[in-house]
Every structure is written in structure tokens, then in C-alpha cells.
Amino acid sequence: MSFPAKTGADAILKVAVDIVEAEGWDALSMRSIGLALGVRASSLYHHYRDKGAIEEALGEVAARALFEAMTVAAGRKKGQVRLRAMADAYVAFAHENAALYQLVAARRTASDTQVAGKALWQLILDGVGQVTGNRDDTAAAVGLWSFLHGYVALEGAGKFGASGAKGGYERGLSAMLRGLIG
Amino acid sequence: MSFPAKTGADAILKVAVDIVEAEGWDALSMRSIGLALGVRASSLYHHYRDKGAIEEALGEVAARALFEAMTVAAGRKKGQVRLRAMADAYVAFAHENAALYQLVAARRTASDTQVAGKALWQLILDGVGQVTGNRDDTAAAVGLWSFLHGYVALEGAGKFGASGAKGGYERGLSAMLRGLIG
DNA sequence: GTCTATATTCTGATAGAC
DNA sequence: GTCTATCAGAATATAGAC
Known part of the structure; x- marks a missing residue:
């Protein structure tokens, strides 16, 4: 039994889609993604190089x-x-x-x-x-x-x-x- | 002979168009408009209520x-x-x-x-x-x-x-x- | 009508502890 | 892998002096 990470590349993409659909592109930020995942914005940089990489994956x-x-x-x-x-x-x-x-x-x-x-x-x-x-x-x-x-x-x-x-x-x-x- | 104002409603619109065409919508800000006119951003509020009013006019x-x-x-x-x-x-x-x-x-x-x-x-x-x-x-x-x-x-x-x-x-x-x- | 100064809030991104 | 703390910068907008 391992300690599951709170987030991952796929989970980040999933909430990013939700945010964008619900509130538009302007609402998509590293902070808003982190908030939706119950994680700090800085943690996301372990899964994606920067915000541009997330948008590319989207x-x-x-x-x-x-x-x-x-x-x-x-x-x-x-x-x-x-x-x-x-x-x-x-x-x-x-x-x-x-x-x-x-x-x-x-x-x-x-x-x-x-x-x-x-x-x-x-x-x-x-x-x-x-x-x-x-x-x-x-x-x-x-x-x-x-x-x-x-x-x-x-x-x-x-x-x-x-x-x-x-x-x-x-x-x-x-x-x-x-x-x-x- | 009066002291001409440095800017006005029409001049603001004109430089706003120039900025948007040259650098895109993200580059349009009260600061960038003011800079192009040789004026501080705060002065623009005497000609337009807020940024939204400028975009509306555009x-x-x-x-x-x-x-x-x-x-x-x-x-x-x-x-x-x-x-x-x-x-x-x-x-x-x-x-x-x-x-x-x-x-x-x-x-x-x-x-x-x-x-x-x-x-x-x-x-x-x-x-x-x-x-x-x-x-x-x-x-x-x-x-x-x-x-x-x-x-x-x-x-x-x-x-x-x-x-x-x-x-x-x-x-x-x-x-x-x-x-x-x- | 323009200025300075400031308030407020947001952004992406990094360093280093744990 | 997540955290705290922080940097550095951007944005809109307002108050009040001149």
C-alpha cells in the first residue's frame, strides 16, 4: 500500500477542462487548478513544466x-x-x-x-x-x-x-x- | 490659444487600435495606452469610465x-x-x-x-x-x-x-x- | 486634465524544508 | 510530491495635489 499522490498529470488535465468549461479561459491559472485539486500551485510544477505545457496537453x-x-x-x-x-x-x-x-x-x-x-x-x-x-x-x-x-x-x-x-x-x-x- | 490636452477620447481609441493590431489584445492595458500617448494611465479615466468603455467603443x-x-x-x-x-x-x-x-x-x-x-x-x-x-x-x-x-x-x-x-x-x-x- | 502615490488583487515561477 | 515563503511583475482603479 503506497501513499497515493494527491494529483497527477491526468487529474490536472481533468480539472483544467472543468475550470475552462465552467468559468472560461481567464479563470484558468496554476492557483485555480491547485485549488480544485486541494493542492498548492507550486506542486503542479512537478507534473508539468509550466502553464504552457498544460495548455498544450489540453x-x-x-x-x-x-x-x-x-x-x-x-x-x-x-x-x-x-x-x-x-x-x-x-x-x-x-x-x-x-x-x-x-x-x-x-x-x-x-x-x-x-x-x-x-x-x-x-x-x-x-x-x-x-x-x-x-x-x-x-x-x-x-x-x-x-x-x-x-x-x-x-x-x-x-x-x-x-x-x-x-x-x-x-x-x-x-x-x-x-x-x-x- | 488654449492649452491643448495631450489626449482625448478619439486619440485614445486610435492608439488602442494600433496597440491591438501590433501586439494583440493581451497587450492592451491602461498603462500601454497611456505610454503610447505620453500620459499616465490614471489620466485616461477622465475620458473613459473604465477599460470596458474603451473596448465597447472599439x-x-x-x-x-x-x-x-x-x-x-x-x-x-x-x-x-x-x-x-x-x-x-x-x-x-x-x-x-x-x-x-x-x-x-x-x-x-x-x-x-x-x-x-x-x-x-x-x-x-x-x-x-x-x-x-x-x-x-x-x-x-x-x-x-x-x-x-x-x-x-x-x-x-x-x-x-x-x-x-x-x-x-x-x-x-x-x-x-x-x-x-x- | 495630468500628475504622484497608493490600494488591491492577480499572475507565473522558484528555493528549499520536510 | 507537497509544503511554505517569496519574488517579480502585471493589472484596474481611486484619492488628492497642482
Whole structure:
């Protein structure tokens, strides 16, 4: 029977996600993480080199989580049904993990650690390729991803006003898909 | 001949824009604004109630500037030519005023002071309406705006990787317009 | 309208005891 | 691995002299 440590690399990541989702990025500090773990801020430096290392790890967590949600949604589906399911999963993830999502698409990431980010890009590229008939159709993937990100970003920022998006997602997605294929 | 004040509401806004464009939002502080004006931070409180009031004013500046750029681009053009010109102006503005642009589309704004923001939305709605034939086609405007914002946001965050967007803007815009009309 | 001086609070990070 | 203590700096904002 050992003396379990009060915290560890994974536990730190977990509470960091909770803080960011509940109170936003400004509330994430070494002190706030420590408080949530019942530990002093200085102790965290035994698990992560500095705050930047924690944020870097969070980026991987976020990209992997989105990748997995989209992969599950894609399932064994084919063609346009598959792509629509992936798009829906993308938007749902952004809604349910608003702060974490920012790490995937809105924040500039260190070019080193985009392991999960590259997998995500490949997944989108593959889904789009299945409907345009063009494998590696970068331009089409950029178009679709732009629409998806723009929609969740503007909606999340309340830019569609009190009246809301009024079916703009369905309309935009249908238009983009039709336009990319035709 | 009077003793001119070293600063004023407009001068403060001007240097605030410069700081934000040159060094980003984190660099904007009462101290940095004062430094750029040759004035102490405490003096600024005679012109703006607090930092939030400055940011609020910046939001109006940004929305108005984008509105004017798009209006000039639209000129007396009609239909799809007009809408494409507006879209191009939107992207160009975002490129040339990266930090200020975030205030238009990425940051949550106080619902009170969206004067210029509403004018911008009306302009987009009008441009889209001219090509879909539907005045007040909210869903279509949401779709197009989503694509435009998503594109500049992802591009600005470097999410398209070293290879770049590879014609994704033209492809996505054409697809969206075709899809919205057809 | 600007100044000095100050209050208050927060941040990331380190040294060294245990 | 966690602790205390501390550093060094940043931030917003206010009071009162000039």
C-alpha cells in the first residue's frame, strides 16, 4: 500500500477542462487548478513544466475528443449521409464543449504538437472526398470546415441576435454540400 | 490659444487600435495606452469610465469600418456580382485588420451597443436577398456569413497548415452561392 | 486634465524544508 | 510530491495635489 499522490498529470488535465468549461479561459491559472485539486500551485510544477505545457496537453485532449465523436458519428455510413453525420457531430461537440472547442479551431497552436489535429483534418478530408469523388480535395474540405466553424463561432458569440440562426445551419450545410458536388 | 490636452477620447481609441493590431489584445492595458500617448494611465479615466468603455467603443469602430469597406465594395453593383464583391471586401478587411476584426465576429459584445453591428447584419441580409430573391432570407445570410467568418478565422489561426487553404475560399464561396440559389 | 502615490488583487515561477 | 515563503511583475482603479 503506497501513499497515493494527491494529483497527477491526468487529474490536472481533468480539472483544467472543468475550470475552462465552467468559468472560461481567464479563470484558468496554476492557483485555480491547485485549488480544485486541494493542492498548492507550486506542486503542479512537478507534473508539468509550466502553464504552457498544460495548455498544450489540453489541445491534444480537445482535438482527440472531437475526432472520436466524429468517428463514432461516421460509423459505417457512406457518402453524404456519413458527411452530414460528421458535420452534426462537429456542431454538437462545439455546443457541449464550448471552451474546449476553442482550442481546436480558434486558438493558435504550437505547430509541433498537432498529432490529433492532423488526424481530425484527415477525417474531414476523407468525409468530403467521399462525396466529391475527389480524394484529397483540400479546397472542398476547407470550404466545409469553414462553414462549420463559422457557424458555431458566430452562434456561440451571440452574433445571430435574439432571433437566432433560424435554420441557418441546415440551409448553409445543404447549400455547401450541393454546391461542392454539383 | 488654449492649452491643448495631450489626449482625448478619439486619440485614445486610435492608439488602442494600433496597440491591438501590433501586439494583440493581451497587450492592451491602461498603462500601454497611456505610454503610447505620453500620459499616465490614471489620466485616461477622465475620458473613459473604465477599460470596458474603451473596448465597447472599439467594437463600434470595428463594425463601422467593416460596414463601410463592404458598402464601398458593393457600390452600384447588383446581384451576385455585388455579393461576391462584398464577400471579398469582408475577407480583405479581416486580413488587414486581424485584431480589430475579432471584435466584429469573435468577441461577445454587450447587447446594448450593437448599432454598427446591426447595420452590418442588414447589409449582408440585403446582399444575400438580392441573389436568393428572398428579402429577409435570414437562413441564407447565416449560411454565407458562417462560411466567411469560418474561413478567415481558421486561416488566421493557421489551421489550414503549411500547405495553406489551396483555393478553398473561391471553392467554398462558389459552392455556397450556387447552393443557396439553386 | 495630468500628475504622484497608493490600494488591491492577480499572475507565473522558484528555493528549499520536510 | 507537497509544503511554505517569496519574488517579480502585471493589472484596474481611486484619492488628492497642482
